[in-house]
Amino acid sequence: MVPRRGYPQYTIFSHASALSIRPQLPNFKKAGQDGISVERRGKLVLDFVPRNNAGTGYAWDNKTPFSLSVEEMGLLLSQLPGNGVELSHKLYYGNNNSGSDGEDNAEGGGVRVVSGDLTEKVLTVEPREGASVSFKVDFVKDGIGGQVPEGIMFPVS
Numbered sequence: 001m002v003p004r005r006g007y008p009q010y011t012i013f014s015h016a017s018a019l020s021i022r023p024q025l026p027n028f029k030k031a032g033q034d035g036i037s038v039e040r041r042g043k044l045v046l047d048f049v050p051r052n053n054a055g056t057g058y059a060w061d062n063k064t065p066f067s068l069s070v071e072e073m074g075l076l077l078s079q080l081p082g083n084g085v086e087l088s089h090k091l092y093y094g095n096n097n098s099g100s101d102g103e104d105n106a107e108g109g110g111v112r113v114v115s116g117d118l119t120e121k122v123l124t125v126e127p128r129e130g131a132s133v134s135f136k137v138d139f140v141k142d143g144i145g146g147q148v149p150e151g152i153m154f155p156v157s
Helices: 070-079
Strands: 010-013 017-024 027-031 035-040 043-050 064-068 085-090 119-127 133-141 154-156
Touching: 043 133, 064 070, 064 085, 064 119, 070 085
Parallel strands: none
Antiparallel strands: 010 017, 017 043, 027 035, 043 064, 085 119, 119 133, 133 154
């Protein structure tokens, strides 16, 4: 059977990495006799994918996802192209019912704290000349960043 709706995934390739953008639809559950309610909110997932070691393709198994909530997408759209935006999510570990690939859970849930260290995933979107922007993902622990996987920052027009 052919699905009634299709939601494409867009991928932008550069010489050092790729950025894949895909929607994740909300899930609904029955509420009462006639109603429905949101069980899991929808989001837009950005997958940052580095080049593989051979340099001939992309390491899709090593992608770094960053999920944007509806509110975060609104903030991003309202600030660009004039201002940059920095968003951070606490990393989620354990049983993640919100999605696949170990994505961060922007709605809360479980956060693993090891020896008082809390790791956050930080997305920075900066305007560049013309109509382009750059996306950068970083991991910050105890306020110290710079743990960006190789080849993750690139401009996207």
